[in-house]
Amino acid sequence: MIDELGLVANAGKIGKYFTKAMADAVSTHPNVGDVRGEGLICAVEFLEDKNSRKFYEPAGKIGPAIATALLKINVIARAMPQGDIIGFAPPLCLTQDEASTIITATKAAIEEVFLK
Numbered sequence: 001m002i003d004e005l006g007l008v009a010n011a012g013k014i015g016k017y018f019t020k021a022m023a024d025a026v027s028t029h030p031n032v033g034d035v036r037g038e039g040l041i042c043a044v045e046f047l048e049d050k051n052s053r054k055f056y057e058p059a060g061k062i063g064p065a066i067a068t069a070l071l072k073i074n075v076i077a078r079a080m081p082q083g084d085i086i087g088f089a090p091p092l093c094l095t096q097d098e099a100s101t102i103i104t105a106t107k108a109a110i111e112e113v114f115l116k
Contacts, residue, residue, distance in 0.1 A: 007092035015039040018088075018099040025107045031062075031114055040094060044106065046084040056084050062113065069109035075102055 002008060019037030026032050026044060033047035046063065048056045056062050063079035063086050070077045070086075077086040088102060 002092075005093065010094070011039045011092045014094050014096055014099055015041075017096055018042055018090075018094070018103070021099065022103050022106065025103050026110055029110055029114070032110070040088075040090050040092060042088045043080065044086050044110075046086075060084070065113045066106075066109050069112045070105055073105050073108065075105040075109075077106070 015037060018040060019035065019042050022037070022042055022044065023035040027035050030050055031046050031048070032044060033050055033053060034043075034045040036043050036045075046056065046066070048054045048060075061079075062084040066086050067077045067079040077088055079085075080087050086106075090098070090102065
């Protein structure tokens with residue numbers, strides 16, 4: 001079924017788009033340290049100071065705040081326990097339009113959290 005539906009090929013194609021478009025959309029934000037991904041797995045890392053790569057104190061809970069803001073607009077992201085990082089692991093059948101929706105929502109959630 002995976003081969004018949006072309007899910008692996010889709011993950012490669014849409015995954016490249018997803019990671020690059022996410023980086024294009026959010027990497028210039030002063031608190032986004034890194035955007036990385038492999039296939040359809042994508043992560044966005046947040047830093048208190050981008051130039052020195054200073055991380056937030058754990059009590060700040062930036063990752064969970066952004067994941068919560070995303071959930072309010074019906075996008076699920078995981079706040080990673082390793083630091084202020086949010087991760088995405090969408091289904092292998094994700095379309096480019098759906099990836100774009102996630103990216104737009106992520107940018108909005110970042111802006112909401114950091115404007116507080």
